[in-house]
Amino acid sequence: MNGRSLRLALLGESQVDEAALAILVEGILGKPFNQVQPGLRARGWPSVIQILPAIARHLHFNTDADALVMLVDADDTEPHGSHHERPGYFHPRCRLCQLRAVFRRATRHLPLKHGRERMLRAVGLAVPSAEAWYLCGNDDTVGEAAWVEGRVTGRAPYTRRELKARVYGTERPNLAQAVAGATLAAKRHARDPRRLEHDFPGFAALATDLRSWELKPAETDSSRSAA
Amino acid sequence: MIASVAFRNFKALRSARIELAPFNLVIGPNGSGKTSLIQAVLRLRTLARLPISDTFAVTNLEAAQIAFRFNPPHNGFEATLTCRDEESCDLLQLTPLAASGELIDWAVLRTRLLTARSYLLDSRAIIRPVQTGGSRELASDGSNLTACLAGLREISPDAYAGLCAELLQLFPEYADLVLYADRGTFSLRLAGGGAPVMVPADEVSQGTLYVMALLALAHDPAPPAIICLEELDRGIHPRLLRGVRDVLYRLTHPADYGHTRSPVQVIATTHSPQLLDLFRDHPEEIVIADKHGRAATFARLSDRTDLTELLAEGGTLGDLWYSGILGGVPEAT
Structure with a gap:
């Protein structure tokens, strides 16, 4: 990207996720970025997957965004395992795999625009919700491995509501409480994301996507493999 | 309850x-x-x-x-x-x-x-100027909202400040809530952000007025x-x-x-x-x-x-x- 700041659009399920995502992305990239089209939002998972093609098209033609960064909650769906990263692999119940596939289909045939052939993308999957990320490092009982084990045994180690209560001190955080709690945790992880990457493969996938941009700028053909 | x-x-x-x-x-x-x-x-x-x-x-x-x-x-x-x-x-x-x-x-x-209390808020009632004094309890249609806000400002300045802060957080296009007193009546205005413009109540959106009424209830020290x-x-x-x-x-x-x-x-x-x-x-x-x-x-x-x-x-x-x-x-x- 010729040394200039990246122009990124962020898409999450809430204002809270978006605030934390911006901090995490900057931490992983190691430098500030310019946010394109602030305030992109989807109403929960079904809305994200439905609206993504339109958002990708809009960003491609109407903005100069270099990339779209997405964060969704896994809820009770399949976490993104390392085997999902194998070339050609697609897990139909993994939201990260689904988002990558939808983005690929939506942008595959778009013509050159704004000096870039296509936008890059990065996707994070919070298992089961972003609050688990915020607890990582402070609560050893929380992690994707514990969640996956709970799925196998049929005994979830915690619920989304419990995670909220642990992060915010209430199951019903107001927006200010939620943004404050999420950004505080995101800043902690941004300083040193290793634990979050280790305990949450859904975050590691996001970090890997982001770091790959340094090696595969959008203007080259090799970027296709990241898209 | x-x-x-x-x-x-x-x-x-x-x-x-x-x-x-x-x-x-x-x-x-x-x-x-x-x-x-x-x-x-x-x-x-x-x-x-x-x-x-x-x-x-x-x-x-x-x-x-x-x-x-x-x-x-x-x-x-x-x-x-x-x-x-x-x-x-x-x-x-x-x-x-x-x-x-x-x-x-x-x-x-x-x-x-x-x-x-039950509320079915009515923006046309809310925007009408109201007499000063009277009940501090929000009327069922919100018609005395301005008087309630003025009363809150008087008896609990901290609660009123909290209400204003939350209102401006929800509607950042505004810079201040102004309760305008004139010959025994109160009316409300919202100061526009970024420009010295006062938006009178009858030009404030219905949704903004309804949210103000909800905030008046939420910040009431004795709801x-x-x-x-x-x-x-x-x-x-x-x-x-x-x-x-x-x-x-x-x-x-x-x-x-x-x-x-x-x-x-x-x-x-x-x-x-x-x-x-x-x-x-x-x-x-x-x-x-x-x-x-x-x-x-x-x-x-x-x-x-x-x-x-x-x-x-x-x-x-x-x-x-x-x-x-x-x-x-x-x-x-």
């Missing part, structure tokens, strides 16, 4: 019962009993002003009856309203539920019930014990509904937000799938009103045992409701 309400022959609620939570969002088609639930609460409040009837026998089994039970410490008795017809409910009786049932609790409970809100989402942009929910949660769960006052019970109605989406993690707070022919019933969304599986299949809570699979939709449309 109110733990449950059981209806018999009351309007469309021929035989219906609902357990109430601290916060209750009631969804359902028109004519499914949402407003009747609120009316029942208001009738209880009205009759609570009067002496308890000691006339026990009600011989007309077709008479409408509404039976209320309450949460501890007022769970020792049931309060029953009996109606002569669908419109005239003028008999209130208390029945002990257990040997330990202490009717003397009624005096304490009654004091709280008398504060119950009503029960607040009923009809058409909660009316005029409010979907993205602001999270803020509206936050305001109401502060009323119903004050300890979670560092407040020491008593919780307020909220019963709100909506037709907004977007508002419903915000309660995915709290299905126990959703009441689905349903209508079959002329008879209406209530059910808790949390009683739906397959809800988790349905949500896992895709669709937001609002989508599921709109589809009809949760009930609470008009028949044959």
Whole structure:
């Protein structure tokens, strides 16, 4: 990207996720970025997957965004395992795999625009919700491995509501409480994301996507493999 | 506060019962009993002003009856309203539920019930200038909102400052809330951000005015014990509904937000799938009103045992409701 700041659009399920995502992305990239089209939002998972093609098209033609960064909650769906990263692999119940596939289909045939052939993308999957990320490092009982084990045994180690209560001190955080709690945790992880990457493969996938941009700028053909 | 309400022959609620939570969002088609639930609460409040009837026998089994039970410490008795017809409910009786049932609790409970309020806000009423002084209690249509805000500013400057801060956070296009006094009346203005412009009340959007009224309730140091809100989402942009929910949660769960006052019970109605989406993690707070022919019933969304599986299949809570699979939709449309 010729040394200039990246122009990124962020898409999450809430204002809270978006605030934390911006901090995490900057931490992983190691430098500030310019946010394109602030305030992109989807109403929960079904809305994200439905609206993504339109958002990708809009960003491609109407903005100069270099990339779209997405964060969704896994809820009770399949976490993104390392085997999902194998070339050609697609897990139909993994939201990260689904988002990558939808983005690929939506942008595959778009013509050159704004000096870039296509936008890059990065996707994070919070298992089961972003609050688990915020607890990582402070609560050893929380992690994707514990969640996956709970799925196998049929005994979830915690619920989304419990995670909220642990992060915010209430199951019903107001927006200010939620943004404050999420950004505080995101800043902690941004300083040193290793634990979050280790305990949450859904975050590691996001970090890997982001770091790959340094090696595969959008203007080259090799970027296709990241898209 | 109110733990449950059981209806018999009351309007469309021929035989219906609902357990109430601290916060209750009631969804359902028109004519499914949402407003009747609120009316029942208001009738209880009205009759609570009067002496308890000691006339026990009600011989007309077709008479409408509404039976209320309450949460501890007022769970020792049931309060029953009996109606002569669908419109005239003028008999209130208390029945002990257990040997330990202490009717003397009624005096304490009654004091709280008398504060119950219902709101169907009207922007045209809100924008009219109001006389200074008068009641500090927000009128059911919000018509004295400006006077309430002025009163709050006078008796609790901190609460007023908190209200203004929250208002400007929700509507960052404004820089200040101004209560304008002129010859014995108050009117409100909003100062535009970034430009020295005063926006008079009649140019402020309906949704902004309604949110101001909700904030006035939420920042009241002594709010009503029960607040009923009809058409909660009316005029409010979907993205602001999270803020509206936050305001109401502060009323119903004050300890979670560092407040020491008593919780307020909220019963709100909506037709907004977007508002419903915000309660995915709290299905126990959703009441689905349903209508079959002329008879209406209530059910808790949390009683739906397959809800988790349905949500896992895709669709937001609002989508599921709109589809009809949760009930609470008009028949044959």
